[in-house]
Amino acid sequence: MLADLGFAALLIAFFASIYAAVVAFWGSRRSDERLVESARNALVVIFPLMLLASAALITLLLQSDFSVAYVYEVSSTEMPTYLKVTALWGGQAGGLLFWNLILAAFTAAAMLRKWHDERELMPYALIVASFTQIFFLGLVTFYENPFARADFVALEGQGLNPLLRHPGMIIHPPMLYLGFTGFTVPYTFAMAALIAGKLDIGWIRTTRRWTLVAWLFLSLGLILGGRWAYDVLGWGGYWAWDPVENASLMPWLAGTAFLHSVMIQEKRNMFKVWTIVLVILTYLLVIYGTFIVRSGVISSVHAFAQSEVGQPFFIFLALMTLFSVYWVLRRRDELGSQNHLQSLTSREAAFLLNNFVFMGILFATFWGTNYPILSELVVGERVTVGPPFYNQVNGPLFLVLLLLMGVAPLTMWYRTSLQRLGRAILGPAAAALAFVVALFALGIDNWAALVGMWVVAFSFVLTLLEFWKGTRARVKRGEGPWQAFSRLMARSRRRYGGYWIHLGVLIMAFGIIGSYFFQQETQIRLNRGESVTLGAYEMAFNGIRQYAGADDLLIREANLALYRDGEFLRELGPRTELYTRTGQPMTIPGVRSSIADDFYVIMVNWETVTNDAATFRLYVNPLINWVWLGGLIFIFGTLIAAWPEAAEAKATTATRTRRRTVVQPV
Amino acid sequence: MNQRNEKLTIVLLLLLALLCLAIPAVAQEPVTDDEVNEVARDLYCPTCENRSVDVCPTDVCADWREDIRQQLAAGRSESEIHAYFAERYGNSVLAAPPREGINWLAWIVPIVVVVVGALLFGRYLKGLRAEEATEDDDTIDVAQSTAPVPPPAADEDDYISRVEKEVREGE
Numbered sequence: 001m002l003a004d005l006g007f008a009a010l011l012i013a014f015f016a017s018i019y020a021a022v023v024a025f026w027g028s029r030r031s032d033e034r035l036v037e038s039a040r041n042a043l044v045v046i047f048p049l050m051l052l053a054s055a056a057l058i059t060l061l062l063q064s065d066f067s068v069a070y071v072y073e074v075s076s077t078e079m080p081t082y083l084k085v086t087a088l089w090g091g092q093a094g095g096l097l098f099w100n101l102i103l104a105a106f107t108a109a110a111m112l113r114k115w116h117d118e119r120e121l122m123p124y125a126l127i128v129a130s131f132t133q134i135f136f137l138g139l140v141t142f143y144e145n146p147f148a149r150a151d152f153v154a155l156e157g158q159g160l161n162p163l164l165r166h167p168g169m170i171i172h173p174p175m176l177y178l179g180f181t182g183f184t185v186p187y188t189f190a191m192a193a194l195i196a197g198k199l200d201i202g203w204i205r206t207t208r209r210w211t212l213v214a215w216l217f218l219s220l221g222l223i224l225g226g227r228w229a230y231d232v233l234g235w236g237g238y239w240a241w242d243p244v245e246n247a248s249l250m251p252w253l254a255g256t257a258f259l260h261s262v263m264i265q266e267k268r269n270m271f272k273v274w275t276i277v278l279v280i281l282t283y284l285l286v287i288y289g290t291f292i293v294r295s296g297v298i299s300s301v302h303a304f305a306q307s308e309v310g311q312p313f314f315i316f317l318a319l320m321t322l323f324s325v326y327w328v329l330r331r332r333d334e335l336g337s338q339n340h341l342q343s344l345t346s347r348e349a350a351f352l353l354n355n356f357v358f359m360g361i362l363f364a365t366f367w368g369t370n371y372p373i374l375s376e377l378v379v380g381e382r383v384t385v386g387p388p389f390y391n392q393v394n395g396p397l398f399l400v401l402l403l404l405m406g407v408a409p410l411t412m413w414y415r416t417s418l419q420r421l422g423r424a425i426l427g428p429a430a431a432a433l434a435f436v437v438a439l440f441a442l443g444i445d446n447w448a449a450l451v452g453m454w455v456v457a458f459s460f461v462l463t464l465l466e467f468w469k470g471t472r473a474r475v476k477r478g479e480g481p482w483q484a485f486s487r488l489m490a491r492s493r494r495r496y497g498g499y500w501i502h503l504g505v506l507i508m509a510f511g512i513i514g515s516y517f518f519q520q521e522t523q524i525r526l527n528r529g530e531s532v533t534l535g536a537y538e539m540a541f542n543g544i545r546q547y548a549g550a551d552d553l554l555i556r557e558a559n560l561a562l563y564r565d566g567e568f569l570r571e572l573g574p575r576t577e578l579y580t581r582t583g584q585p586m587t588i589p590g591v592r593s594s595i596a597d598d599f600y601v602i603m604v605n606w607e608t609v610t611n612d613a614a615t616f617r618l619y620v621n622p623l624i625n626w627v628w629l630g631g632l633i634f635i636f637g638t639l640i641a642a643w644p645e646a647a648e649a650k651a652t653t654a655t656r657t658r659r660r661t662v663v664q665p666v
Numbered sequence: 667m668n669q670r671n672e673k674l675t676i677v678l679l680l681l682l683a684l685l686c687l688a689i690p691a692v693a694q695e696p697v698t699d700d701e702v703n704e705v706a707r708d709l710y711c712p713t714c715e716n717r718s719v720d721v722c723p724t725d726v727c728a729d730w731r732e733d734i735r736q737q738l739a740a741g742r743s744e745s746e747i748h749a750y751f752a753e754r755y756g757n758s759v760l761a762a763p764p765r766e767g768i769n770w771l772a773w774i775v776p777i778v779v780v781v782v783g784a785l786l787f788g789r790y791l792k793g794l795r796a797e798e799a800t801e802d803d804d805t806i807d808v809a810q811s812t813a814p815v816p817p818p819a820a821d822e823d824d825y826i827s828r829v830e831k832e833v834r835e836g837e
Binding site: 234235240242243244340341342343344349352353356359360363364367368371372375379381382383384385386387388389393397521522523524525585587605606615617 | 698699700703708710716717718721723724725727728756757758759760761762763768769771772773775776777779780783784787791792794795
C-alpha cells in the first residue's frame with residue numbers, strides 16, 4: 001500500500017516534469033505568462049511529491065517491510081533506527097530517489113527565489129531544469145524503482161553494507177549529492193541566458209551564491225570521503241585515485257576553474273564563452289560522474305552492458321552535450337567579447353593560467369579514469385590506472401597551482417610591473433627557502449618533498465601578507481587591529497573568504513606532502529608480550545579480548561600499549577568486527593593522533609587471530625592531521641565567501657542612496 | 667703419504683659440500699611481511715576492485731601474497747614477480763599500465779596535451795596582447811571619446827587604496 005503510494009508519487013512527478021518542459025516551451029513561444037507560471041508550478045510541485053515518496057520509503061525501511069526488494073537489500077530488523085533512515089541512500093534505487101529529492105528541492109528553491117529577478121530567463125530556465133529532472137525521475141521510475149516488490153518473502157533483510165555504517169559514510173553521500181545537484185542550478189541559468197540571448201552579467205549574479213554553496217558541499221563530500229576511507233578502509237591512506245573518487249573530483253576541478261574565471265568576466269567582461277563552457281563542463285561532469293558510479297562502466301565495459309542505467313545515462317549525456325554545444329555555437333557571435341590583455345603579468349592573465357592548469361589536471365584525471373575503457377574497447381586489453389599514474393602526472397600540476405595561488409593575488413587588473421612583482425615575491429621566497437633549509441638540516445633529503453614544501457611555504461607567507469596588508473591599511477586609518485581585521489573580511493567576503501580557502505588548501509598540501517612522502521609502515525606477527533618498533537614508536541601486544549557487540553557483531557579487540565621514546569603514551573584497541581549473519585568483516589584501526597603524526601594500527605584480519613597471537617599492520621603517517629585541519633579552514637573560508645550578505649547589502653544600499661557613491665566589490 | 671693426501675681431499679670435499687648446503691640455508695632467511703607487501707603494493711588482483719594486494723582481505727589475495735613470498739624466497743626480484751603476474755593474469759594486475767607498446771599512450775597523452783596546450787595557450791595570450799597593442803594605435807581618437815573607464819595607472823595598488831578611501835569616508 002505504502003509502496004504503491006510512493007510509486008504513484010514518482011509517476012506523477014515524472015509526468016509533472018514532462019508537463020513542465022512542454023508547457024514552458026509553449027509558453028515561451030507564445031509569450032504567455034500563465035503557461036509559464038503553470039510550468040513553474042508543475043516543476044515546484046515535484047519537491048513535495050519527492051518528499052512523499054522518500055517518506056514512504058523511509059517508513060517501509062522503519063517497518064522492515066521486506067516485501068519491497070530495496071528494503072530487503074539494504075536493511076535488517078536489528079539495525080538501529082538512524083541507520084534504517086539513512087539506508088534511504090544506502091543502495092542504488094534509494095540513492096537515486098534521494099538524488100531526485102535534492103534536485104527537486106534545489107530546482108524549486110531556485111525557481112521561487114529568482115522568479116522576479118530574472119523574469120526573462122525563467123521560461124528557458126524551466127525548460128532546461130525540467131530536462132534534468134525528467135531524466136532522473138525517469139531513471140528512478142522505470143529503471144531503478146525503489147518500490148519494486150521482491151519476488152520472494154523474506155523474514156530478514158540483508159542489512160546495510162558494514163562499510164557504509166560509518167558516520168562519515170552516512171553524511172558523505174548527501175554532501176556529494178548536494179554538491180552535484182547544486183551545480184545544475186548555474187547550468188540551468190547559463191543555458192537559459194544562452195537561449196534567451198541575454199548574455200550580460202545577470203545569470204552570473206543570479207547563480208553566484210548557488211555555485212558557491214554547491215561547491216562547498218562538493219568539497220565537504222570530498223573531504224569527508226577521504227576521512228571515511230582513512231577511518232574505515234584500513235589501508236592507512238585517504239585518497240586512492242579510484243574511479244569513484246575521480247568521478248567526484250572532476251566536477252570539483254571544473255567548478256573551481258569556473259569560480260575563478262567568473263571573476264574575470266565580472267571585472268573585465270571578458271571570456272564570456274569560456275565561462276559558459278566551464279559551467280557546461282561542470283554540469284556534464286556531474287552527469288558523467290553519476291554515470292560512472294551508477295553504471296559500473298569503469299570496472300568493466302561488460303558491467304556497463306549489463307547495467308540497467310548505463311545506456312540511459314549515456315544517451316542523456318550525449319543529448320545534453322549536443323544541446324549545450326549547439327547553443328554555444330549559435331550564440332558564438334553575441335558571446336564574443338573583446339578579449340584583450342594589456343599585460344601577461346595581470347590579474348586576468350593569472351586567472352587564465354589558473355584555468356589552464358585546472359584543465360590540465362582535469363584532462364589527466366579524465367584520461368586516466370577512461371583509459372581502461374579505451375584500452376578494452378580498442379585493444380581488447382584490460383589495464384588498471386592507479387596511484388602511480390596520477391601521482392606522477394597530476395603531482396607537478398598541482399604544485400604549479402599552489403605556486404600560482406600565492407603569486408596571483410599580487411597581480412593587478414590590467415597590468416602589474418615585473419619590478420613590483422619581483423619586490424613583493426623576494427622576501428617570501430627567501431623565507432620559504434629558509435624553511436626548506438631548516439627541513440634539510442633536520443634530515444629531510446627527498447628533493448621532491450623539499451620542492452613541494454618550498455612552494456607551500458612560499459604561497460602561505462604570501463597569502464598571510466595579503467591579510468596583513470589589508471589590516472594594516474585599516475589600522476593606519478585609526479581602527480583597532482581586531483576591528484580592522486574583521487571589518488576587512490566583512491567588507492570583502494569573497495576576496496578574504498578566498499584567501500582563507502587558499503590557506504586551507506596550503507595547509508592540506510602540507511599534510512599531503514608529509515604523509516605521502518614520509519609514511520612509514522610495517523607488518524608483523526606478534527605473540528602476547530612481544531613488541532615492535534616503528535620510527536620513534538614502540539608497540540607492545542598484551543592479548544586479545546573477544547565479545548559480542550550490538551546487532552549481530554562479533555568483536556575481537558587487541559590490547560596494545562604504545563610508547564614513544566620509551567615513554568608510555570596510551571593504550572590502543574584496534575579491532576575487527578564480524579557481522580556474523582552476513583559474514584562481512586570490518587577493520588577498525590587504533591589511532592593515536594598528534595599534530596606531528598598519526599600512529600595507526602590495524603589488526604590484519606586475513607591472518608589467523610588467536611587469543612595469544614595476531615598480525616598487525618602499523619603505519620606512521622606524518623603531518624596527516626594537517627590535512628583535516630586544512631579541510632576545516634577550507635570550509636570556513638567557503639562559508640565566509642558564501643555567507644548571505646544581508647546586513648552588508650542593506651548597508652551598501654543605504655550608502656548608495658545617501659551618497660550616490662558605489663563601492664565596487666572586488 | 668698418498669693415503670694422507672686422499673684423506674685430506676675427502677675432508678676438504680666434505681667441507682665444501684657442507685658449505686654448499688650451508689649457503690642456501692643462509693639465504694633461506696624467512697621473507698618478512700614487509701618485503702611481501704612491498705611487492706604486493708603495486709599489484710591489483712583481477713577480482714578485487716581498487717584494492718591493492720597488500721591490503722586486500724580476500725582469499726585470492728592471500729594466495730597471491732603467499733605466491734610472492736615463495737618467489738621472493740627463491741630469489742626473484744620485484745620486477746620479475748610483477749612481470750610474472752602480468753604475464754599470467756594480464757596487465758590489469760599492475761597498478762599502472764606498463765610503459766611499453768600501445769600503453770605508452772596512457773602516459774604520453776596527458777603530458778603531450780598539457781605541453782602542447784601550454785604552447786598554444788602562450789601563443790593565444792600573446793595574440794591577445796598584440797591585438798590590444800594594434801587596437802590602441804588605430805583607435806586612439808575613438809577610444810578617447812568612447813572608452814568609459816581608462817585603465818588605472820599601472821603601479822597603483824588599487825585594492826589597498828580603495829580600502830584606504832573606504833575607511834577615510836567612514837562607514
